[in-house]
Amino acid sequence: MRQVRQHINPIIGVLLILCWSISGVMAQETIDITQTLSFHPYNCTFNKETNTVSIAAVLHGRDGAPVARERYNLTVTEASSLTEVNSTQVSISQVPDRQPLQMILLLDVTDTVPVENVVSATISQLMPRLLPADEVSLVTFSQEISPRTQFYTDKGRLVNEHMIDLLPLDGDNRVYDGLFQSIQEFPLSDGRRQVILLLTDSGRRDDDQVSVQEIISSADRADLQIYTIGYYTRDIPDIPDLIEIATGTSGYSWFYTDLPNTRASIQRAIEGYLEDFIETANSEITINISMQNVQSASNEFVTFDLLLDTADNDALLDTITCPLERLTHSITFVDDIQQATVNGVLDIGVTVESDLADNENVIVFRANNDVVQDNDSAVYRFDANQLQPGFYNIGAQLLDLNGNVLATTPFTIQLYAQQSMNLTTVPEATIDLEGELTLILNTTAEFEIAPAQFYLSPAGEPEAQRQINPNPVPFTNGVATFTITDIQGLVLRLFPDKPVGTVFAISAEVPGISPTDPIQATVREPIAISIDPPIATPVPEASIVPEIDIPEETQQQLSIAIPIGIGLFLLLVNYLLYRAVGRARIRRLIAFPDAYELSTQVMRVTVRRQGIQQPHPLTKKTITIGRGSGNDINLGDDPNISRQHAVIVWRKQGWYFTNRKHRVKSTVNGKSKTGYVWVKLEPITEIVIGNALLVFHSNTQTDLSEFIKTNI
Numbered sequence: 001m002r003q004v005r006q007h008i009n010p011i012i013g014v015l016l017i018l019c020w021s022i023s024g025v026m027a028q029e030t031i032d033i034t035q036t037l038s039f040h041p042y043n044c045t046f047n048k049e050t051n052t053v054s055i056a057a058v059l060h061g062r063d064g065a066p067v068a069r070e071r072y073n074l075t076v077t078e079a080s081s082l083t084e085v086n087s088t089q090v091s092i093s094q095v096p097d098r099q100p101l102q103m104i105l106l107l108d109v110t111d112t113v114p115v116e117n118v119v120s121a122t123i124s125q126l127m128p129r130l131l132p133a134d135e136v137s138l139v140t141f142s143q144e145i146s147p148r149t150q151f152y153t154d155k156g157r158l159v160n161e162h163m164i165d166l167l168p169l170d171g172d173n174r175v176y177d178g179l180f181q182s183i184q185e186f187p188l189s190d191g192r193r194q195v196i197l198l199l200t201d202s203g204r205r206d207d208d209q210v211s212v213q214e215i216i217s218s219a220d221r222a223d224l225q226i227y228t229i230g231y232y233t234r235d236i237p238d239i240p241d242l243i244e245i246a247t248g249t250s251g252y253s254w255f256y257t258d259l260p261n262t263r264a265s266i267q268r269a270i271e272g273y274l275e276d277f278i279e280t281a282n283s284e285i286t287i288n289i290s291m292q293n294v295q296s297a298s299n300e301f302v303t304f305d306l307l308l309d310t311a312d313n314d315a316l317l318d319t320i321t322c323p324l325e326r327l328t329h330s331i332t333f334v335d336d337i338q339q340a341t342v343n344g345v346l347d348i349g350v351t352v353e354s355d356l357a358d359n360e361n362v363i364v365f366r367a368n369n370d371v372v373q374d375n376d377s378a379v380y381r382f383d384a385n386q387l388q389p390g391f392y393n394i395g396a397q398l399l400d401l402n403g404n405v406l407a408t409t410p411f412t413i414q415l416y417a418q419q420s421m422n423l424t425t426v427p428e429a430t431i432d433l434e435g436e437l438t439l440i441l442n443t444t445a446e447f448e449i450a451p452a453q454f455y456l457s458p459a460g461e462p463e464a465q466r467q468i469n470p471n472p473v474p475f476t477n478g479v480a481t482f483t484i485t486d487i488q489g490l491v492l493r494l495f496p497d498k499p500v501g502t503v504f505a506i507s508a509e510v511p512g513i514s515p516t517d518p519i520q521a522t523v524r525e526p527i528a529i530s531i532d533p534p535i536a537t538p539v540p541e542a543s544i545v546p547e548i549d550i551p552e553e554t555q556q557q558l559s560i561a562i563p564i565g566i567g568l569f570l571l572l573v574n575y576l577l578y579r580a581v582g583r584a585r586i587r588r589l590i591a592f593p594d595a596y597e598l599s600t601q602v603m604r605v606t607v608r609r610q611g612i613q614q615p616h617p618l619t620k621k622t623i624t625i626g627r628g629s630g631n632d633i634n635l636g637d638d639p640n641i642s643r644q645h646a647v648i649v650w651r652k653q654g655w656y657f658t659n660r661k662h663r664v665k666s667t668v669n670g671k672s673k674t675g676y677v678w679v680k681l682e683p684i685t686e687i688v689i690g691n692a693l694l695v696f697h698s699n700t701q702t703d704l705s706e707f708i709k710t711n712i
Helices: 002-030 115-129 155-163 175-185 212-222 239-248 263-281 487-494 552-591
Strands: 038-047 052-060 072-078 090-094 101-108 135-141 193-200 225-231 253-256 284-290 301-310 315-323 329-333 340-342 345-354 361-367 370-375 379-383 390-400 405-408 413-417 419-426 437-443 453-458 479-484 504-510 521-523 527-529 603-609 612-617 622-626 646-651 654-659 665-668 671-674 685-689 692-698
Touching: 038 193, 038 301, 038 315, 052 301, 052 315, 072 090, 072 284, 101 115, 101 175, 115 155, 115 193, 115 263, 135 155, 135 175, 175 193, 175 212, 193 263, 212 225, 212 239, 225 239, 225 263, 239 253, 253 263, 329 390, 329 405, 340 345, 345 361, 345 390, 345 405, 379 390, 419 504, 419 527, 437 504, 453 487, 552 646, 552 654, 654 665
Parallel strands: 101 135, 101 193, 193 225, 225 253, 340 413, 419 521
Antiparallel strands: 038 052, 052 284, 072 301, 090 284, 301 315, 329 345, 345 379, 361 370, 361 390, 390 405, 390 413, 419 437, 437 479, 453 504, 504 521, 504 527, 603 612, 603 692, 622 646, 646 654, 665 671, 665 685, 685 692
C-alpha cells in the first residue's frame, strides 16, 4: 500500500499545482487592487512658547508614495463651534525625519510559506531601514498564534533570538485572528505611531475567524495602522479583504501575484515591497495651527475636523483632539511718567510677561495711535528734537508674529515734545558789550516752527526776564535773527536798578499754541552777557566848608577812634564784598556751563512727595527746581517753595546743588543751606525742599527704600 501511495502522490501534486496555477491566473485577471489616498493624524501636542498645536499625520497617495504639498488642500474646523480656522493660522510641512514608531511584525509561518526566504527579505530590507528608536515586536501564526515578543529597539537581537530559526508549521492558517490579536497586544498609546505589518500568503479558510469589520473597528479604537504584503504560493491571500483592512486603517497593501513563481522570486518581490513600505512609513507631515483667536468650549482640549482634498478628487475627513492651555500676557511701563515736558531724549521702557518665547512676539510702541517702533526692543527712545512740538500719548502693545494683539499697556504716557534751539551772537564775545548785538537762533527741526521770542534777565533770575523784541521773529530755513541796535541802552532801560557789572542772560523760546500749553521750543543754554559801564557824569566841585575849631582833647580822642572805625568799616566792607563775590561766582557758575561733557553714567533725581515717586533723568547740564511750571523739576504748589528755588548743575566734572536766591532755604543730607551755597552731590544725597524729598542717585538704582533716611 505504501508503494502505491508513492506513485500516486506525485500525480496528485502535479494536478493540484495545475489547478492552483489556473485559479491563480483567473484571480489575477479579475481582482482589482486599486487603492485610495491615506490620511491618518495620530498625535497632537501643544507648544506653550509658540501657542500652537502640532499634529503629526501620515499622508500617502494611491501608490503608497508621499503626496507633494501642491497636490492637496487642508481645511481645519474647530469642532465645537464649527468655526473654520483662518488659513493663515495653519501651516503644513513635510517631515524630513519622522517620529519613532511601535510596530508588530506579523509573519505567516504556515507550511505553504517559504519562511526562510521571507525572513531573509525582512532581515536585509526592513530591519536596517527602520529608525534606531523604532520598537519592533514579532507575532507568528499558522494553526496557532504565538505570544508577542517584547518590543525591541535592538533589531539584531530580535532577529537572532526569534527569527533565524523560524520553521513552517503544518495546519490551517489564522491570519484574521492573528491581526485581531496583534491589535490587542499593543500597550496603551503614549502618542507614538503604532503599526502592524502583515506578510502572508493565506486567505480565509475558517468562517469562525474575526471579520474584516471587527479588525478595522478594533484598529480604529486603538488608533493604529495596518500594512499588508500578500504573495501567491501554494496558497492565495484574500486580496480584497487585505485591501479593505489596510484602507480602513489608513494603511496600504502590496501584492505579488506572478505565476509561475519560485521561492527566490517571492523573496525578491517581498524585498521590493519592504523598501516601498519604508518609503510609505516615512510619508509623514506636520500640521501646525496657531491657537490665537481659536475658541474652544474647554480650557484643556480642542477638537479639530481635518478635511483633506487632493488634485485627484479624493476627500478624506478625520478628527483629532489636542491638548490646550490658555496663555497669559502682560505689558507695563517701567516708569510711571505722566504729563512730562521732554527737551531732548527720554527712554521709555516696558516690562513684558508672556508664556510665549521671546522670539514669538513683537513689541509695538504707538504715539498718538501711530506705530513708531515695531521690533523686539523693550525700549522706545522719545526724541523731542525729531518731533513736531506738541502733546504725544505713548502706548505699547505685545503682538504675536501673526499681528494679533496679546496685551496692551494699562495706560498711556502723555509727553510734550519741546524743541531745543541753539543761540549764538555777533559779535561772539559777550563781555562788556556796547553798540549793536545780533542774536541768531537755530533749530535742527526739519519742519516749520512758530516765530520766536527773545528775553533778557539777570543771571539766575529767570522770573525777572523781559521780552526784548517787540514782535515775534519768524524762522527762515530754520534760522531766526534779531538785531539789538544798542545793547547798552537796552539793558539800562530794562534794568535801571541793577548795579554795574551785573551778569545778564539772553534766552529765547517759541510760546505754546495756547497760554496753558508748555513752550514749543527753548534754547539749550542761555547766553551770559555784561555791558560796558557808561561814562560817569563829572561831579561838580564841592563847596568850601568853613573850618571848625575842635578842642585838642577831642582831637586826640578822634585820632584814636577814627582809625578803629575805619578798620571796622573796612572789615565789614571786606566781608560784604566776600559774600557778594561768592554769590556772584555761584550765579556765574549757574549761568555759564563749562566745556566738560556730561558724565556717561546717567544720574537721576527721584522726587518723593505725598507718597508718590517721580524720576527725573539728568540729561542736561543745568536742571532748574522750583514751584514754577517752567522748571525742569516742578515741585508743585507749595508755599514753602520759591518759584525759582534751586538748581542742580554739571560743572567741573561733577554734579552740584545750590539755591537760586539768597534767602531761600534747603536741607542737604540733614544740614540746612540758605542762599547761594555750593554743595557737591554724591550718591546717595537727600535734598529736602519744602514738603518734597529729592534723592540724587544713579540711574541703575531703582529701589531707594533701603537708602532713604528722611521720613517724608
